Every structure is written in structure tokens, then in C-alpha cells.
Amino acid sequence: MVEDDISLRRELRRGLEETGWAVSEAATAQAARRLCLTESPDLVILDVGLPDGDGFSLCRALREKIPCPILILTGFGSDDDVVLGFQSGADDYVTKPCSLRVLQSRIRALLRRADRWDSTASLCSGDLHFDLIHKMIFRGSAELLVSRTEFDLCLALLRQNGRILPREALLAAVWDDRERFISDNTLSVHISRLRKKLGRYQDAAYIETVKGIGYRWNVEVRKEP
Ligand code: CA
DSSP: OBOSOHHHHHHHHHHHHHTTOOOOOBSSHHHHHHHHHHHOOSOEEEOSEETTEEHHHHHHHHHHHOOSOEEEEESOOSHHHHHHHHHTTOSEEEESSOOHHHHHHHHHHHHHHHHHHHHHOEEEETTEEEETTTTEEEETTEEEOOOHHHHHHHHHHHHTTTSOEEHHHHHHHHSOGGGTTOOHHHHHHHHHHHHHHHOEETTEESEEEETTTEEEEOSOEEEEO
16 A cells, blocks of 8 residues: 555555455555565555655556556546546546545455456466466476466466566465465475476576576466457
8 A cells, every 4th residue: 555644544554454455555656666576466555646756657667567456546536637547557546535445345346357367367478378277387288297386486477477576575475474484495496396397488498587586487478368
């Protein structure tokens, strides 16, 4: 949640956490940019009037970096503002004041849509085909034998669409909190095993190591109908 009004932020946070969502807060555009890179959020709630910039340009910047839905929540309610919001890449536009129940419903709808995209699409990259419903990977008609964890690692990287996924974010995406004792080394071992199974495409590895930061899916990803 990106919001510079501290009392509103606290109130919204309480309301959203009651629903079971985990909320991270940013009060400035700069903090929001940083947070989005380290946390890979499922959804961003974005205020427009921020002390160090406007939410519209921030929305455009985030859109290029993260694939999740962005909901603009703002007092700016003119038609021009709403149009600009959608032009900036927002998935929904809500004007303040807005009741918590309405906001929760809108968030649920956005998450549902994002999830539907995730669970029905199948993806292609290089000579690999990813069946997201059955969590299977194929090269031509041959299935690659990957574990559930390996598939989840692939998917987390594919979803970034060429952007770097920091190691911390990858750990958080694949293993839940109960298993957080998973060490950095375990991640490296999983990745190297997975790399061997995926093979290479046009002489490049599918998964690139970005030294000191994390990993990147190195081959173009296409959505299949
Ligand atoms: Ca504001």
C-alpha cells in the first residue's frame, strides 16, 4: 500500500489485515519502488498525491517492473484523472472516501482475475511449453520430470517476464513461512538441478544468475491461447 497519509494508511491496513491479507506500507514513491522490487506483491494500492511525485507516473514505472494488478485509490476523481489513471496502467480506480467493504470487494475481484490468468494460461518459452494447470513442462511432446518446487521456481521466474527476481523474493514465492529455514544454498542447489533439466536454448541457459542479486528468466516468454 502506497499512501502518505499515516492515519488513513493505518486504518486501511487494519481493515485489510482483518481479511487475512499481509500489507506492506510505503509513504513515498521512492519507498514504493524499492518495496515492489523486494516484495513481489500480489497487488498494489496506489495513492496519487505523494510527497515525492505523483501516483500516475509511479504507476507507469511500476507497471514496467511488476506484473501484479495496480489499484489507484485517490481523492482525485475527475473524468480526466480516472482516464489518466487507466492510461498509466492501473487495473482499477477508486476514489476516496471509499468504504472498506467496497475496497475489499474490488481487491478480491482484481486478485480473482489475476489468478484466473495464472491458472488457465499456458506459457511458451524457447522450446519449452508450460502447462500451468497440471504444472507440467514439455519439450515437444516429451515431458520433463520436474518436482513441484522446481515447477514453482520456473513459474516465479517466468512471471517476472525478463526482470530480475531477487533471491529473497524467490524464496518467499516458492517456500512458505513455515519452511523459511530453507537456506540460500538450498536455493542454489534447486536452481542448478533445474537448469540441467531445462537444458539450453540457442546456446543460452534458461535461468541466468545475476551475481549478488538473484535470477532472471533469460528467454522470451509467450502466452498461449
Ligand atoms: Ca496522498
